[in-house]
Amino acid sequence: MAFTLTMPEIGETVTEGTIEHWLKQPGDKVAKYEPIVEVDTDKVTVELPSPVSGTLKEILVAEGETVEIGAQLAVIDEVAGETPADISLPASDAEKATPAAPLSSPPGSKKSRASKGTRRATPRVRHLAEELGVDLSAVTGTGPGARIVEDDVRAAASGADSPRAADEEAIPLTGIRRTIAQRMSASAFSAPTAWLAMEADVTGLVNLRKSERDAFRDRHGVDLTYLPFMAHSVSQSLLDHPFLNASWGEDQILLKKRINLGIAVATERGLLVPVIPDADKLSVSALAKAMTELGERARANKLQLKDVQGGTFTLDNTGAFGSLISQPIINLGQSAIITMEAITKQPRVVDDDAIAVRSVVALGLSFDHRVLDGHQAGDFLQDVKRRMEAFEQDTDFE
């Protein structure tokens, strides 16, 4: 009696498999449950046993061919009178309730970011969903790669994730959004943050940049902005104010020996803070090149992990979007963050009590009051201000 071996179900999202290797050839005897063929699915080789005893009569699918579940693989001349064994590897009921879901993409790929209603979940989470009576197909995953995590299931169970109103849209969190959220919350809710701001008269700097901008682009191929001047002033000032280049360690304060300056960069994916290592050892011109390069890589989504790690102090260029004054949140693991606001022309009283049109900018500093006090922060900010005001049209910044 001829028995036809078909491709069994071997996993909840597996729809096909590649015949990798026939362990038996036509004419070979095969015992019930004896491995007969190896099938390759994504990264998994599955050994299929024969459901019946008998003789392998004919192989219907050659090695290397890919077939769908249910496809006929071989004909076995079976010994009469036995019940074929079930050789499928059925998914549990919980898994059957969670149909195929898109896999996540690598960090940066936009493909999976927009995917909604993904149903990926680990066995543990599935089990929890079963216990709490939550239908995973109705849960939006907030874990890495939009996977459903325990919190999502609990939130769904408590009704927090009840069916959304038609005038709302749920955006699944991306990895970077989640990281920003966690770090900002951790910083904001742990560091008692104090804030102060000073105004710097940067008329000299504005003149310097105006006269050097074209020549600089010719020499170095990058646009000369105000930010590298600020980065230079900050890095040099940090040398004299170690508590600004430090972190809070619960029972100690950690002073950082290197000055690794993080630069906040807005990207399509969200805020990124690439780091310029040893920024205090670089000239304005070298900083300009480093920042241009990091900014381009950040926006092109080409930063490596090492590019965003190890920062000891952060510079936030809030003036880039026109802010006059802002109160940034300290980057987690650092003791302070400085902003450079927008440079504007303002009437100001100058030395001989005359009123003149000057270019001014606000510099804002948020600092962790556990690590340092206002006078230290003020001294530091005074130094930065003094350096920014010292740039003149003929300053050599190479």
Place this chain on the structure above:
Amino acid sequence: MTQDTAATPICDVRWLGRLDYDEVWDLQRDLARQRAAGDIPDTLLLLEHEPVFTTGRADVARNLRVSPESLGAPLVRSDRGGDITFHGPGQLVVYPIVNLRAAGIGVAAYVRSLEEVVTRTLDRCGIEAGLDCGRPGVWVGDDKIAAIGVRVGRPLGGSGAWVTTHGLALNVDVDLDWFTKIVACGISDRGVTSMAHLTGQAPAVREVAQMISRDFADVFRRDVSPQTP
């Protein structure tokens, strides 16, 4: 430690140190038979290999960048899924011997769960890793940090047990030069990275083994046996 095994299955965790590939392969087959017979619980083998290149059944030659003689380490044709890869010192190798039928999961969910385990361990070390549509393994940016290759067999046929062998390899502080000799996993446009390469320093392989056994227990809902590595 007495446990209600029906509620939370036990998983034995064994740290094996550094071993030859063949030796562990034999051990896995032996353990898989014992697992199918119900003589042992699911078992997690944690180890390092001596330098070795291994392949699945896929065509080997096209994924070698140098001749087999100049690889500098043995080339073993394994019986796992997946393509060519390298194992060696500084890489944590994890071989879960798991009865999938008892665990109630299929092969795809199993692979996804392995990826989740690695992602969690990397997260503890401050590395944000991700997955890639259609490309198993765990990635950091465009570089692969953990490779996955699994075999599912029925060592005792009629017992109904589907038991996994092989598993995953996580690059902790492995010499990445080895990977320049192959097209790792048959993917030519991607690189390979390690925890040490990404962070400048990595925990010892054995420390990572401890972390990963905890995350494995968590993801697979297991009570790990007292003999954690």
